[in-house]
Amino acid sequence: MLDITDISKTYGLGDDRVSTIVALDDIDLTVDRGEFVSIIGPTGCGKSTLFEVIGGLVDPTAGEVTIEGSPVTGPDERIGMVFQDHSTFPWLSVVENVEFGLRRSGVEKGEARDRAMEMIELVGLSGFEHADPTELSGGMNQRVAIARTLVMEPDIVLMDEPFGALDEQTRLILGEELLRIWRETNATILFVTHNINEAVQLSDRIAVMSARPGTFKTIVDNDIPRPRDDDTMSTDAFNDLVQRLWTVLKDESKKGLSQKAQQAGAEQ
16 A cells, blocks of 8 residues: 655755755655554654655655555645644534535535535544534544544545644543544554554554654564453553563663754754
8 A cells, every 4th residue: 555665854954954964764664555553753753754755745855655656746635644733623613624625625515514424423523513623622623633534535544643632541532433433444544653552552563763863673563452442451462562662662762862952952
C-alpha cells in the first residue's frame, strides 16, 4: 500500500539559509493495506516532519513516497490526516463538519449528509449531530475530526498524536474506539505517539525513531493477540514489549534532550 524509500529532509536555517539542519535521514518503511503502524521517538526527532512528507505537505530533500506504486507529489486525496488539535470548524455543527470535505469535493448534498450520518454513528456520536463543537468535550471533538477524515474514504490515515491533548482515561477509551473503527473500516493507519503503552495497545508494528537526524532505530512486530483490552495491558507479554521499546527509546531520548539543551544555549 505505502512505500517510503530513502527519505531525507534538510532545512536551511537563518535568513541566508546557508546553515542547515538534517531533520530526517534515510527513512525506509513499507506498510501493507489494513495495517496499523505506530511511530514513537524523542521530542524533536522529526516524527511530524515525516508525516508532512508522507502527506505531501513538504517535499523531501531526497527519496520518494508512493502509494501502490504511484508517487505522492503534493496534498493527496488518497491520504487523510488527523492532528493533535482537533481543528473542527466552530461555526458548523457536528454533521456539517463531517460532511464538509464531501461537499467541497462535489458530492451531492443528500449523499453527503447520509455518509456523514453513517460515520457519526460509527464514531459513537449519534445524538450529537446538530451540536456545536463548542458544546463538546475534547475527546468528542477529536471523534468529529476522525469522522471528517474517514468519511472521505482515504487509502491511508496519518494520525499525528491525535490523543496527545487528552487525559489518560479519555486516551484509553478513544484508543479502544479507534481499534473498533479501524477493524470496521479496514483503514491503513500510521499513528504518531509519545505514549509507548498506547503504541503497543494499538499497533501491528511499532517503529522507533532516533534523535535528530531522525531515522528508524528498530521496527518491532507486535504479536500480542487482538483484541487488546484492559486485561491485556496487565500481562507479562504487554509489559515486556513496553520495556523492550523503552530500552531502545531511552538512549535516544537522552540524546534528544542534549540536543535541545545545546540548541537553547546557542540561541542565548
